[in-house]
Amino acid sequence: MPQKFHLTLLIHAHQPCGNFEHVLEKAYDSSYLPFIEHLEGHPRVRLGLHYSGPLLTWIEKHRPQYFARIKKLVQGGQVELVGGGFYEPILVSIPFEDQREQISRLAAYLEKHFGRVPSGAWLAERVWEPQLPTALAAANVAYTLVDDMHFLSAGFEPEELFGAYIAEDRGKTVWLYPGQKVLRYLIPFGKVEDVIAYLRDAASIHPGGVAAMGDDMEKFGVWPGTHEHCYKDGWLSDFFTALEENADWLAVSTPGEYLETRAPLGRADLPTASYTEMMEWALPTRVRQRYHEVLKEFSARPEILSFLRGGSWRGFFRKYPESNLLHKKMLRVSARIAAAPARHDDRKAADELLQARDLLMRAQCNDAYWHGIFGGIYAPHLRTDPWRNLIRAEAIADRQTPGALVARVELLDYDADGTNELLFTSLEAQALVKPSDGGTIAALDFRPAAATLVNSIRRRPEAYHTRLREAAGKPATGAVASIHEQTRVKEPGLERFLRYDRWPRHAFRVMIFDPARTQADYEALELREAVGFASGAFTVKSSAPYEAELFRTDSLTLQGKNPSAG
Structure with missing residues (x-):
């Protein structure tokens, strides 16, 4: 009798x-609650669930009955809870000790709330770099999931x-599941019978093998059109039923459960990568537009697509200098807290440092550092939260460090761009010039x-602005699709208001322009200011x-004159 084929699902929920x-x-009402309600009705469907710390603490406070x-699902063996960084950081973007603390938290x-210590970890945005096995092993992580x-x-064939x-770095190892993109798009946007057909075909070729899929719980109810599709139209219930009806050849296993009875297929020495869409978003806009056209050109050539890759997640620091500045602030605060002297004899001081650590951890939440489909760095409230937490944490570190409360000015390359900045710090304020x-x-x-009093983001071209203009006036279709395939706006006509700043939106920029320029010129960004100043x-x-x-x-020209100016 052939071995059963396995499906392992790792569903991730985060706010x-x-x-x-x-x-x-x-x-919660659209996705998190109904998903669990449907899972409870299908006890033979087993899967892994990952909830980020910010979401868990909100649920604990506002919806404790969910816990x-x-x-109950965990104790019954139907759900395996998967760990990760508490505040959902991009692990490779934070210091090593912070990585370990995030995962340990x-x-x-x-363990405290559900009685289980997780063996696996969700990798935020599936951002992988080759050194991660060392960090994951140090935090007692046995496995994680990335993308196909x-x-x-790395040169793997699709059939592999x-x-x-097993991935390894300097002798430290971690198990890796390759999450399959075809399943990410079929679940829940394809027909249930197409999902089963795909799995049946795979089972005929790979008896005893496993197909893994890791993706957001929000696409089961939060993404546009998915609540009706998954719950009112019954897609999720039909899917769970189909999995149970095919139990004679298909085992639906939790991620850790499958690994307990299997040997690794071999080594996986993977390059820096994330999921396909993320690597596209990280590219500079003009390059991204060209890359998108190349993907379309070769869309029917899957053997070619595996050689086409976008950028790395770190590319957002170049694409959005505002993200880079926030990131370097975070690194500086982390170092200052680590350098603050331990005060074991002073309980209040020790508690303050613990508070500073928590504020730092919160500020490492990844969402404000990048932009893809959702607001990300463009969302003011998401940008403001890490700045506020870092300001508070740094102030605590200063209070704990002898001499740090004295007003000072430093000349340093704060944002790691190769040029020096002036950093002014006092008890009341900090300014970066x-x-x-x-x-x-x-x-x-x-x-x-x-x-933070300077927290505006530069208006710049984005690749989807072209699609926004193309979509203007076109009727919407009724089909439910992945959010990666949609162009949606909050109100019609927004394409008319696209403006692009010439400079970063810093404070006290010297703008010298012809006095004949008007308010309309200002709004249209047509002041034609003197570039040098x-x-x-x-x-x-x-x-x-x-x-x-x-x-x-420098020199400037005003009303036909060319006076020297200093």
Whole structure:
């Protein structure tokens, strides 16, 4: 008798730190609750569930009865809870010790509330880099899931993706599941019979093998049109029923359960990668547009597509300097907290440092550092939350560090762009001045209120703006599709308001322009300001804790004249 084929599902639920209360309430009612209700009705369907820390703490406070339902499913063996970074950081973007603490925090939380220590970890946005096995092993993580694209980029053949592999870094290992893109798009957007047909075909070729799929729970109710599709139209119930009806050849296993009885298929030395869409989003806009056209050109050539890759997640730091600045602030605060002297004899001081660590961990939540389909870095409330937490955490570290409360000015390459900035710090404020960019203030924090006063993002072209213009006036279709395949706007006519800034939206930029220019010119970004003064490099003549003198000599033309100006 041939071995059963396995399907392992890892469903991930997350809400960003700082998200609106009504968003969490709607997500709970539309997706998180009905998904569990349907799972309870199909006890032979077993799967892995991952909930991020921000979502778990909200549920604990506002919907505690949900925990009892999850715990019952866990105790019955139907659900395996999977760990990860508590505040859903991109692990490769944070310091090693922070990686371990993030993972340990979620593991401890799951053990406290559900009586289980997770063996696996959800990898935020499936962002993988080759050094991760060391970090994951240090945090007692046995396995994680990435995408088939990670494997295909390493030279694996599609038929090799029906098992689990071992990844290694400097002697430390972790199991890897290759999550299959075809299942991500079939579940729940394809027909149930097509999902079963795909699995049956795979089972005939790979008896005893496994097909893995990891994706968002939000696509079962939160994404546009999916609540009606999954629950009112019955897709999810039909899917679970079909899995149970095919139990004679198909075993639906939790991720850890499958690994207990299987040997790895071999090594997987994977390159830096994420899921296909993320690697496209990370590209600079013009390159992304060309890349998208190439993907369309070869869409019917799957043997070619495995050689086509976008950028890496770190590319967002180049694409969005605002993200890079936030990231470097986070790294600086992490280092300052780590360097603060331990005060074991002072309980209040020790508690403050623990609070600073938690604020830092919150600020590592990934959503504000990038942009894809959802708002991300463009969402002011998501951007503000990590800044506020970092300001508070740094203020605590300063209070704990002797001499750090003295007003000071530092000359340093704060944002790691190869040029020096001036960082002014006092008890009340912190300001980052960029002489290389018109002497502007890139960051200005009012520390008593933990408020960032310079927090606007540059308006820049995005690849989907072209599709927005093309979609203007076209009727919407009624089909339910993956959000990656949709072009949606909050209101018609938004394409008429697309404007692109010439400069980063820093404070105190020197704008010298012809006095004949009007308010309409300003709104249309047609001031034709003097470039040298607006964005040129200024020389630092002198600096002190509360002041600095910057200087630039240039020329400008006004009303036909060309006077020298300094």
